[in-house]
Amino acid sequence: MRDAFSDAIVAAALADPKVLLLTGDHGYALFDPFRKARPDQYINCGIAEQNMVGVAAGLAKAGFKPIVYGLAAFVPVRVLEQIKLDVCYENLPVILIGDGAGFVYSHLGSSHQSTEDMACTRAIPALTVLSPADRFEMTATMQLALQLNAPVYLRMGKSDRGDVHTGPVTLQPGDMLRVKHGTRHGPRHLALLATGSMVKTALELSAQGLDADVWSVPSIKPLSREQLTTIAQNVDAVVTLEEHSVMGGLGAAVAEALAGIRPLPILRIGVEDRFSAFCGTWDYLLQEHGLDLAAVQQRVVRFVEGLPG
């Protein structure tokens, strides 16, 4: 997935000299191919994210297409006001990359973990919010972001969970991508809507006998109202999964939309309203937050049992 990101930015820079990569002194080896291919289009802005986003806005006003890279804890969260006023209010073509979203920096503590970035960015007008799940979605979301010529926040989370698609995908704003068909053999048919790292978990869950369609949601904002309407007509309940707060992210977006389409029982699986308490591996922190496969499975089974049948 990170290779797909690197490939995407290198291709973009080679295709268009107006594409610039700005980093807040992060990225290290990730940008070696870019710096080799287009050193003049690479700008290390130092450890100064507020200025970096403002500079990106100025560059975009003058016709450049900046890709602004930071850790999700800093871009977008630290610089939310610059994103709102300098970039989005003027609808400038700036792509903001938030790397390491969720619990990727599991050993570094709350300063580097990011489980509120989608909630923050979703509420900003004019800003598209993307959250790819694998290398194919990374390629498609970057293509979409570059085509939009408008503000985009792209959330890059746990990147080594493997593919959820069997090959390249195409993406329009709002698209949800079905990665598995359920069998619909019983009265409690589910749709699992997941994003980022949790799409893999949703697939693992469905492989354990759960009757569910599994959808990957790489476009958090917008969300396709048409697709949600179709999904709602064909299922009895919805489960959302995300490595993000249950407030303001995918689960919230789905619940908000479905409330106006066809109210259904919704189980929102994500990070509850709390910080991480302990240090440990990514797998450990997922357990701490009840997002490991066993815990998720337990919650979904209980949820299904409680559905009217």
Added chain:
Amino acid sequence: MEPLNDDGSMMNTSPSFNVNSIRRTVLDMAYAGSAVHVGCAFSIVELLAVLYRKHLRLDANNPNAPDRDYMVLSKGHGVMAQYACLQEVGYLDANDIARYFKDGTRLKGLADAHIPGVEVTAGSLGHGLSVGTGLALAAKLNHTDQKCFALVGDGEINEGAIWEAALFAAHFKLDNLIVIVDVNGFQAMGTTDEVMALGNIEAKFAAFGFDAVSIDGHDEAAVDAAYSHATRTPNGRPKAIVATTVKGKGVSFMEHDNRWHYTRLTAETHAAAIAELATDTPSTTPSTTP
């Protein structure tokens, strides 16, 4: 496009940007809209007047002309003074001024990038200089001779982002960035010394790698000379013009009185202020009119 002046700038030929006239426009707007920030606008009148009169390359017919110079009002609460100038440029009309703050009108109480001629949305302080730094960098990357003037308040430089931008501008050798600091000595809740002492602002910018100079921000000849020097010294160093000014400058009962950050005009104070500014002052900088 308007004809070029002999110094390479491009300006429409009729405006005078007379400072008393600008202040009267500000008073009329503030009175019409029951707006605040009169004192904040008055301290930057000469700084803006000289800039618009002589140093900014603008296209009177196209505020977004790709080869324009950039005027970033980072201290967005002084925007009424800029509106008065933009009316003279021709980007705003008399109706904009007369109907200030009326329902459904476009001019807001703080700088807003949706307004023709206003580059940055700058009501929140510490934003404009970074965006202006990006504009200056864009000009360098495009190998154009465009300049970016960014006017910041002395209170505004409390913001850390200002100093992030200063580091960046020096590192990337943006000698086409001219930072103007309006040192009127006040911020919202008191004098800058009382709230957050700034020390030697010129020395601070110099320490960050700027060519820094201090001037009287109400002496039009001095302002003109500082701009001329700043824009003709392509030495790889960004410029800082530290302008000592008077908050409320031009009206005796407003000068040095921080209440005019917040106070709204009455019929009486409006009339009294207008009376003090009734005649246009002779300009001390030569007009660029051929």
